[in-house]
Amino acid sequence: MSAQAAVFHSGSLDESKPGDPLAYISASRLKSFLTCRLRFFYEKVLGLKAPASPALQIGKAVHAGLQHFNLARWRGGDTSPAATLQAYDKAYGELEVQGPVDYEGKDRTECIDTGQRVLDAYLGSDLASDPRRILGVEAYLRREEGLPLPLVGVLDLVLEGNVPVDFKTVASTPVLEDEAWQNELQLTAYHLLMQDATGEEPGQGELVYLTKTKAPKIVKQVLPPVTQVQIDRLKALIDVYADGVSREDYHPSPGMSCRWCSYRTQCAAWAGSKVRKAVGMAA
Numbered sequence: 001m002s003a004q005a006a007v008f009h010s011g012s013l014d015e016s017k018p019g020d021p022l023a024y025i026s027a028s029r030l031k032s033f034l035t036c037r038l039r040f041f042y043e044k045v046l047g048l049k050a051p052a053s054p055a056l057q058i059g060k061a062v063h064a065g066l067q068h069f070n071l072a073r074w075r076g077g078d079t080s081p082a083a084t085l086q087a088y089d090k091a092y093g094e095l096e097v098q099g100p101v102d103y104e105g106k107d108r109t110e111c112i113d114t115g116q117r118v119l120d121a122y123l124g125s126d127l128a129s130d131p132r133r134i135l136g137v138e139a140y141l142r143r144e145e146g147l148p149l150p151l152v153g154v155l156d157l158v159l160e161g162n163v164p165v166d167f168k169t170v171a172s173t174p175v176l177e178d179e180a181w182q183n184e185l186q187l188t189a190y191h192l193l194m195q196d197a198t199g200e201e202p203g204q205g206e207l208v209y210l211t212k213t214k215a216p217k218i219v220k221q222v223l224p225p226v227t228q229v230q231i232d233r234l235k236a237l238i239d240v241y242a243d244g245v246s247r248e249d250y251h252p253s254p255g256m257s258c259r260w261c262s263y264r265t266q267c268a269a270w271a272g273s274k275v276r277k278a279v280g281m282a283a
């Protein structure tokens with residue numbers, strides 16, 4: 001398939017609901033599993049609900065605003081700041097209805113304002129009028145070949161040259177070297193998905209950071225080309241996931257991520273491999 005003729009269909013992947021962890025693998029599932037298998041089990045397999053943090057709430061609503069804007073650019077809709085902010089406000093309200101937000105003492109109105117400032121900054125930046133043609137928005141891709149589980153991903157934006165773009169809402173100015181390291185699995189997964197969808201080598205992945213600082217900044221990072229080592233590494237980690245999940249090998253991994261974990265009560269009851277029993281005891 002020619003790169004420029006590739007058709008990327010929009011779709012969604014709701015990973016907030018419980019589901020069969022062997023039905024497919026995504027970058028988000030893999031990262032969660034590798035960070036702490038037990039937390040992955042509670043969150044992604046059992047679907048135990050935890051209140052959203054303000055950062056997650058703002059990030060999801062900003063994402064909805066960007067989605068509206070890019071879809072409008074692609075399909076010829078209303079790209080005005082007013083329409084984009086309206087999409088953001090609507091998503092913010094709908095997310096609150098879907099699940100509680102733990103504002104952690106933060107002011108709700110300030111949180112809403114933060115997201116609006118971030119979106120305003122993006123809309124006023126050069127990136128909002130990127131001259132490259134849009135090939136897909138929320139592009140849903142699935143690859144089955146050569147992997148133990150189907151690989152699924154939804155790419156925020158695909159630009160001319162088969163360039164995958166992902167938006168990140170972040171608290172402070174990003175340290176780009178760290179971000180490239182942190183996001184390697186996701187961008188390598190996108191590379192594999194794009195390769196499969198187009199039959200061609202994808203362009204270098206791009207990350208766009210929207211900082212939630214008082215004066216928000218918009219920073220674009222072009223990542224180095226994906227290497228064969230990164231592809232082999234991703235495939236090996238997917239093997240680790242498929243093997244661990246098949247055996248229901250879910251155990252705690254105490255570390256930095258415990259600071260933000262909402263499942264400490266359940267985790268504290270875990271005393272061996274019988275994870276389901278431990279959950280029942282904690283309930």
Ligand code: SF4
Nearest residue numbers: 036252253258261267
């Ligand atoms: S508290 Fe820490 S070890 Fe326990 S489930 Fe959460 S992240 Fe994992």
